[in-house]
Amino acid sequence: MIIGIDLGTTHSLIGCFDGSEPRLFPNALGDYLTPSAVSLDDDGRIIVGQAARDRAITHPATTVSHFKRWMGSARETQLGHKNFRPEELSALVLRSLVADAETALGEKVREAVISVPAYFSDAQRKATRAAGELAGLKVDRLINEPTAGALAYGLTQSPDGSRFLVFDLGGGTFDVSILEMFDGIVEVHATAGDNFLGGEDFLDVLEAAFRKDCGLSDPDAISPPRRSQLRRRLEIAKRKLGKDGQASVSIAFDTQQIDWHIDAEHFASLSDPLLQRMRAPLERAMRDARVQPEHLDAIVLIGGASRMPMVGRMLARMFHKMPMRHVNPDQSVALGACIAAGMKARHERLEEVILTDVCPYTLGISICRTDHTGKRQAGFFEPLIQRNSVVPISREDTVYPVEPGQKQICLEVYQGENPWVERNIKLGELSIGVDPKQSIEKNAVTVRFTYDVNGVLQVQAHVGATDEEHELILEQNPGVLDSQQIRERLNALSELKVHPRDQQKNQALLARAERMYEEQLDNRPTLQDWIARFRGVLETQDEIAIKRHRNELDNALDTLDAD
Secondary structure (H helix, E strand, C coil), rough: EEEEEECCCCCCEEEEEEECCEEEECCCCCCCCCCCCCCCCCCCCCCCCHHHHHHHCCCCEEEEEEEEHHHCCCCEEECEEEEHHHHHHHHHHHHHHHHHHHHHHHCCCCEEEEEECCCHHHHHHHHHHHHHHHHHCCEEEEEEHHHHHHCCCCCCCCCCCCCEEEECCCCEEEEEEEEECCCEEEEEEEEEEEEECCHHHHHHHHHHHHHHCCCCCCCHHHCCHHHHHHHHHHHHHHHHHHHHHHEEEEEEECEEEEEEEEEEEHHHHHCCHHHHHHHHHHHHHHHCCCCHHHHHHHHEEHHHHCHHHHHHHHHHHHHCCCCCCCCCCCHHHHHHHHHHHHCCCCCCCCCCCECEEECCCEEEEEEEEECCCCEEEEEEEEEEEEECCECCCCCCCCCCCCCCCCCCCEEEEEEEECHHHHCCCCEEEEEECCCCCCCCCCCEEEEEEEEECCEEEEEEEHHHHCCCEECCCCCCCCCCCCHHHHHHHHHHCCEECCCCCCHHHHHHHHHHHHHHHCCCCHHHHHHHHHHHHHHHHHHHHHHHHHHHHHHHHHHHHHHHCCC
């Protein structure tokens, strides 16, 4: 069984193609959305999902989320006495999802298709693959999130020549892709985006406005637990703004009760800089695809943050048509990943559809150029593969030593869009030996870049004078784990204690009750009594009594939350 996974910034989902349609699997709490959050309890056990998200308020020092934004970097997060890389945190989320899938399927899961933002770099894609491997999965295919969304919307059934703009605004990333359907092929003409723009940034806008209006501009004015509580209230307010056009936030700081109100118009005005940031990738994708707004047949919205009315209004003004949103934006990428998994398994119910993609960044090398005075200048960027080239693709160029008698050439590989390599991202370098006795012309080195459908770059160099072949291994890249490091970290992760899946309902309920105790000063005696009673029932290990008290506590917390 090949499963499909949407490994998201704020939530993650898992499912499969069950024979007739994509099917998502619920987690232990019965929800399809599993918060991408990890926490460490007092006994050193790992907690993933909703319980971890609630513990961000009560235990902020041992809880982390939104680590998808750090993928491809060497950043580490300390939980307890252990440091975790983004790949490891993502692997813990993946393991939890796989446990849910195996419970639903009744069989082991070994292989997956995982979605990634279309604008993910080479290092970020490798980190996602590493996360899958750390979770015990074989990840042969990464699918870009806008392409997955297109599959979920059934765009493959559109007439030949249909063109679509897929707008993907998730919790932490933003992507836009221009797609065309032709003779059973989903062809991506262009993609653009921003890996640091998403729903969390709109939440930052609300938090900044709240702090300013309430005189809490000092960064230290709100403690970490109170800030987590505040952001949870603001998230609720953000959703209410989309539905009702206005929202209020009430929260206690020490002995002070703060009541704050905001309407949708003011929120849209405050968010205008973020909307303007979206316009640049939109315009770049349209320009690269050589498509005019009137040539688009539809605009498709995916990603939970695309629900905000201001987003739909901006797109309607830019493209003079209302965007489509009939597929649940929270689930669309996951559903598309499930369909892609079914295609990879060559499921008989799925028509043969070819998915093409593009390279999101320009890839090239550092070279020297000679100016009009004959002086050499180093650090110029020489592209081999231009951005938005259809993949798989292979391109080559020839480079030469700079001086006679040179013993080696240092081949530096970069990605980016600037003519100077210092302003692009260095992926790695390779030292190539050449014969110092040969002329510059005979020491020519043919450099070949090959970029595959999974976003993996292979660099090869052939030295003409010696007939030697070299292949670039991207060392010196702090965002990429090598195979040995993956094995070491896999062993370390296997030793971690993880809460059993059958205890997650109880763990999540206690975390929720403790979070509400932190928030609601007036109800603390009642909540403390409920928590103590439920802990006592858990110690009896009487499953019937535990289930009865769990339902009672869950209903009581619902009532208290509503009030």
